[in-house]
Amino acid sequence: MTTMTPRELLASMFTAAVDAAQPALCIPRNLPAPPKGRTVVIGAGKASAAMAQALERSWPGPLSGLVVTRYGYAVPCERIEIVEAAHPVPDTAGREAAQRMLRTVRGLSADDLVICLISGGGSALLPLPGEGVTLEDKQAINRALLASGASITEMNCVRRHLSAIKGGRLAAACHPARVVNLLISDVPGDNPMDIASGPTVGDPTTCADALEVVRRYGIDLPAGARRLLESGMGETVKPGNRRLDHVDTHIVASPQMALEAAADVARKAGVTPLILGDSIEGEARDVAKVMAGIALQVRRHGQPVAGPCVLLSGGETTVTIRGNGRGGRNVEFLLALAVALDGAPGIHALAGDTDGVDGAEEIAGAFVTPDTLARGWERGLPPRASLESNDAHTFFRALGDSLITGPTLTNVNDFRAIYVA
Template sequence: MAQAPRELLAAMFSAAVESAQPEYCIPPHLPEPPRGRTVVIGGGKASAAMAQALEHHWSGRLEGLVVTRYGYAVPCERIEIIEAAHPVPDAAGLEAARRILEKVSCLGEEDLVICLISGGGSALLPLPAGALTLEDKQDINRALLRSGATISEMNCVRRHLSAIKGGRLAAACHPARVVNLLISDVPGDDPTDIASGPTVGDPSTCADALEIVRRYRIDLPPAARALLESGEGESIKPDDPRLSQLTTRLVATPRLALEHAAQVARTAGVDCHILGDAIEGEARDVGKVMAGIALQVAKWAEPFAPPCVLLSGGETTVTVRGQGRGGRNVEFLLSLALALDARPGIHALAGDTDGVDGQEEIAGAFITPDTLARGWQQGINPRQALDDNDAHHFFESLGDSLVTGPTLTNVNDFRAVFITGD
């Protein structure tokens, strides 16, 4: 094995991100041009790059509008790109959502809507339902992000407080044909959870959303609670006749990204084992579990013999109780490092494939056997940093942050633990 552990882990992460680049994954899934108009809509961190890839490979007439995160725009000639805030929505996203809804409101049977959706679309398409305001949506988003709820639970609440999510955008496209091209960033690849499912039917109910609010003790604005309790926030169901001309295609998924990363390790002569692409739970708890598996491998060569890499994906959660900046990938890593307790020969990388861990312009970080020792040398108590949800500061102080800038895609979290056997 010629590559250093850090170099190999970085190469694997890069391969995962590259496999989900829109220019690579969009063209095989494009539909035939229609007799009528082709209108492109969408939202998410990858949506602008998806629009650009579509333009590169579409010969017919084309028009449209997509919204992406600030800093994630790329040049397009026929599709308008708008930037807005994520993860807490802003007025630019609100206006983009309104315009997208207007753009598809007068289409006919011979028209085609291509909907480009990726992770981040929930915040980027913040069109409130009923009497809700943008400020209400912002407060609800902040509360959900801090609650410890899973991404599926958060999106269930969002779908029932929205005028565009939960299939409502698809219903507005009727009677045009709709083709969804989705880049999945959610455990299980459920289309209803990707950007809260604006163009797919939703089987969940207002009662489900209320139960989630109760479970996590989320304080809803009065208008939001009234919307859920009255049932007026009910989403569009899968059997709705307005969705009869709907096709959904997953063009990139966490599983495919992990497989590309695994191939990099195997090419370097290192066995690689994918433990799961949909792992959820508190980030610090997942870190402890992964440490237990890694220690078993290192000590007993069970269930795999070193050298090997343990790969996993999914989306963990962070219940923010301290004063730190959160970040599920760095919280996972700091918990992992504490549980490994400086065990020699174990290195790891964890990062969000969109380049943003939590609310930070940092994808994730690396750990090495001497991570804890170097933290103490910097005057930082690793355990205290974890308790304060301040892992970003911890890894920045060590120079071990993983900074990629906008990756223009999003296939969820990437976690790789390399047991060298040294």
């Protein structure tokens, strides 16, 4: 039986989950053999700079390249240029990096190798608008999608069809060189086309699918973006296209790997882990109600497992923004969980984004304890009012329960752990 406190146990599981997805661990063992010709490295995402560094340190021959990551996530590289840009709302630095990346891979031969390092966040970091669409258009559409409650799959469908680099277009530009994709997944189901909106894999979805997402969530499209979709000119590169014949794709780290690493920590502490799923989606507060129901069933009836246990899950919930508070999907989940648990004894929880940023805040997530609600009331923060205004970061920071990690240099989506004594 563990001598750690519930908070210490939860924190150690989160650390193990993040460590399992570190590029230094997962990149070297997945590298291809050097080619006859050149080796060019490209990439985008919150983990891409760390992935590039791990590649450089293990690569036996010459290489060059360009990788774009989030501001504050760069790490030193000697042969691969690292560029920083904005996330989650794109900026001109990202657009310029995307343009340069396309130029970098043009004119390659069949003897050359392109190693593409992709991780979560890459979609916003490669914002090259399609014909008739401006960067300002993409920024506005991105903000609207983020606030709409659309799933990551739905958002990325729209992004791919408004882009000049996503949806397989970057891979097509590499032809006839061989392309090896090394992906760190941050999406439910680990579908490569949804990781950074799939710049180097084929996309079976269509402009019509993107228009349906826009209609479903009432997104106001600028005229140029609507024209691109309605004309079909925004169509992506489809699976089976000959320019994708020499593309190999490998998932090198995923949410499931992170959950299994956390489960190992629990077992060693004498706590039974139960992995509920690595791709759980839905409104954060709805998922929280379901998770609270499972935790209470464990507490009251020892089902589906007896305590002490920990309920583990990953995936990406969504938040439909109703208020103007400071929040993110993990802290929204936690505050809704605390409300649903209503101070039930013996239940503690942690939820956090494995990249260290929940929403737009430099805060990974937070902790919940049996007295979370009581401490909120003491500080003049009614929990339900904070939830309704999407102000969970303010709530947990006032309690001293924020989880702050700084840049983790990886990203395998959200991590949730509920400990039941």
